[in-house]
Amino acid sequence: MGLNERSLSILEAIIEGHISSGEPIGSRTIAKCHKEKMSPATVRNVMADLEEQGYVTSPHTSAGRIPTDKGYRFYVDTMLQVRDLSPLQRRNIESHCNDVDLHVEAFLRRVGNVLSDMSCYTGVVLIPRFSASRFRHIEFVPLAHDRLLAIFVSETGTVQNKIIRATVGLPDADELQQAANYLNQSLHGMTIRQIRNIIAQKKREERVQYDRLLQQALDLSEMVFSSETEADVIIEGATNMLDYPDFADPVAMKRLFRAFEQKKLLIELLDMSQAESGVQIYIGGQTHFQDFQGCSLITARYTNGEETLGSIGVIGPSRMFYSQVVPVVDYTARLISRMLRHELE
Amino acid sequence: MGLNERSLSILEAIIEGHISSGEPIGSRTIAKCHKEKMSPATVRNVMADLEEQGYVTSPHTSAGRIPTDKGYRFYVDTMLQVRDLSPLQRRNIESHCNDVDLHVEAFLRRVGNVLSDMSCYTGVVLIPRFSASRFRHIEFVPLAHDRLLAIFVSETGTVQNKIIRATVGLPDADELQQAANYLNQSLHGMTIRQIRNIIAQKKREERVQYDRLLQQALDLSEMVFSSETEADVIIEGATNMLDYPDFADPVAMKRLFRAFEQKKLLIELLDMSQAESGVQIYIGGQTHFQDFQGCSLITARYTNGEETLGSIGVIGPSRMFYSQVVPVVDYTARLISRMLRHELE
DNA sequence: GTTAGCACTCATCCGCTTTGAGTGCTAATG
C-alpha cells in the first residue's frame, strides 16, 4: 500500500511536470529526465500501480498520466516544499500594502490585489465578521422623519452602516446624541456577541423600564446589533483565470465565474479555514464544493495580534504553483496581521 | 444617399432578424417574411446598396448580412420603437427595489441586480459622485495616536470614510467633537465643491488664525474634502454575458471581462451619460471605447428630484433586445429617482 | 425597376486516412 522511494519520486515528477506543462506526462518523459536511470517500461509499471491506488489517472488510453485530486492532496500534504520568498518579492508585497491612508475595506481590497498580482491567480479576502468585531464607536444620523442611519465603527476600524426605520416616532437629535454617548461609553471594547447579551439582560432589569433615555438607547442598539449582517468576501483578479487553459472550456469557465459571483461557497470555505492556524490548502471537487471543480484554494487567517479577524487566500487551478503561492499567502497574512496590530496603537 | 421606404424596412428586417437569431440574414429569408412581395433578387440589390452605405456587412462571401455599428446606431436613432413594460414587469422591478432597510450603497447594488435580472445582460450603476454630493453629517473617530477615521454622510445617505493621518499631534477627543459640531452646523446642505471654496476662503481670514478650535476644524475638514475620492461603479450579472455566443470567442471574452475589472472605461461612459437627460444608447467600438467592442450600453441618469446623482445602465452585446431593455432602464431610473426623493422627507 | 436563372464562393459537415504519443502485455535478461 505504502509508496516506496521510487514511486514517490515518480509521482512527484508527474505532478510537477503536469503543473508546469499542463499536459499529461508519459513514461518516456519521466524515464529521460530522472536522475536514476530507468527504462520507460519500468516507469510504466510504477505508473500502473499509482493509477490503481488512485493518485493519477489518464484522460484516455494513449495519453500520459495526470494527477487526481487525491494525488494533489497527497502531494501538498507530504512532499511539497515551499520556497522562501525573495527579498524583492517581500518588498513588493510590503510596498503595495503600505498605503496607510486607506480605511480597512480599501486596505483589504488592496491586499486582494496584491495576492492576485503576486500569484497570477485570483486573490480573495474574507472581511472581518461583524459579530466577532469589537465595539469602538457608534453614531446615529437622522435621515428622514421615519428613518435614521446608524454608523458603527469596530475596534479594527471597519465601518458598517445600517438604516433604522421607525415604527413609531424616532428620538430627536438630542436624544440620539445622548443615546450614542451612553453606548459609546458603556460598550467600548466589547464584541457584538457580548453586546447582544448585555442588551437583552439590561432590558429585563426593572429600573430600565422607567428611564426613557436608557430605554431608547437600548432599543436603538438592539436594532443595530440584532440582525446578522452577512459575511462578505473580496475577490480580485478573477480574470487572471481566463489565461489558464484549464478553463478554456466554456462550461468550466461559466461554473467558476458563477461561483465567484455568488460568493457564498467561497465565504463558507474561508470561514472554515479561519478556524485553523497556518496555511490551509483545499483541493478542487474533493471538498464537496462542486463549483470549484478543478480549482484549489490556499488560505491563511489574519489576526490583530490576538483575535482572528478573517482569512485571505488565492484560488487557482488545481494545477497550481503551490510552492510559490503558499509562501505568498503565508507572508501576506503575517504582514497584514502585524499591520493591523500596529494600527491600534 | 437617403434610404427609401423599402430600404428602411429591409434594414429593419435584417437588424431585428439578426438580433433575435444571432445569425447572418440572407435575402431569401427576408423575401419570404416580408409583407410586400419581393423576389430574393430584389432584396439582394437593396442589400448591396445598404452594404455600400455601410449599414450592413457580410462576414464572408456566401453568408447573409449582419448589421454594422453604424447600422445599429441608425436603427436605435430612427426606427427603434420601445414597448411599454407590462404591469408584471413593473411590479417586479418595484418589489425588488423596495427593501427600505438598505443603506444607499446596498440599495444601488440591488438596483444593479434588478437591471441584470430583468434584462438578462449586465447591470451597472454609477455611485453618486463625492464632489457633487451635499453635506449632511461628519464625525471623527480616533483610531490610534496618529490616526483618525473621518466619516462623512451625504444628503442622500451615502457614507464615505477616510483615514486622516497626523503629521503633528491630533486634537483630543473633546476637540474633535467640537470640530465636528462646528462643521455639522455650518456646512449643512452644501456641496463638497462649495465647501472646498469656503474652507480656502475662511483660512485666509485673519481672525481665524487666532482661534485654535476653528483652525483645527478647518484643517480636519480640508483633509477630508480636499482629495478627490475616485468614482465607483457597481457591476452586477457580468456572468450573464457568458450565455451569449457573441462572447464565445475567448479573446472577446477576456477583453470584456478585463474591461469590467478595470471599471475605468465604464465610469467614463456613465459619467458622460450623466450629463444628458433621457435614455442614452452607446454602441460598441463606435464610441472609441475599444474594449467594449461588440457591446452596447443603454443608460439613464437618476436624480434626487433636483440634482443628478449618477446613472444606471445595462451592457449587452450590440445584438441586444433594445426595445425591451430601453424601457427597463428608463423605468428603473425614474423609479429610483422617485424613491431617493422620498427618502429625504 | 423587377425578376428569373445561373455560375460561383465559401463555411460547414462528414468520412477517411495518417501520424505519433503512449499504453499494456509478454518474454527475455541479469
Next chain:
DNA sequence: CATTAGCACTCAAAGCGGATGAGTGCTAAC
C-alpha cells in the same frame, strides 16, 4: 524477482477531399 526490450494495440489530433447548401453577384429577359 525486479528490470527491460519488443511489439501489438489504442486513440486523439490533424489533415484531406468531397458533398452540401446557403447565399451572393451578374446578366438578360420581362
